[in-house]
Amino acid sequence: MNGDARPPADRMESFYREIEEATDHSAELHDTEVAVTAVGKEDVLTVDLRPALAAGLRYGLVCFDGDAGNTMATLHFKPHEHIAEE
Numbered sequence: 001m002n003g004d005a006r007p008p009a010d011r012m013e014s015f016y017r018e019i020e021e022a023t024d025h026s027a028e029l030h031d032t033e034v035a036v037t038a039v040g041k042e043d044v045l046t047v048d049l050r051p052a053l054a055a056g057l058r059y060g061l062v063c064f065d066g067d068a069g070n071t072m073a074t075l076h077f078k079p080h081e082h083i084a085e086e
Helices: 008-022 050-058 081-086
Strands: 025-028 034-039 060-069 072-079
Touching: 008 025, 008 034, 008 050, 008 060, 008 072, 025 060, 050 060, 050 072, 072 081
Parallel strands: none
Antiparallel strands: 025 034, 034 072, 060 072
16 A cells, blocks of 8 residues: 555554644644644644645545544554454
8 A cells, every 4th residue: 555564553553743843734643543633724634634635645544533623633553454354
């Protein structure tokens, strides 16, 4: 799925760090997933999820759950290997 051959835990941590350091989203690193919260602009009622989705793709993580409203969204990402096992 991706060119990153590191173990899933290492990829999850790198994804978490990238979200925290390189985007305006916030992230929570858990044992089996990373939760990403994005807050958008109230004046346009949108949330730009592209940075989180693009980073997930680079690290071989799949968005498997989430919820979104007009100005806030939370997405949950797991390594693709874990999704295939379920």
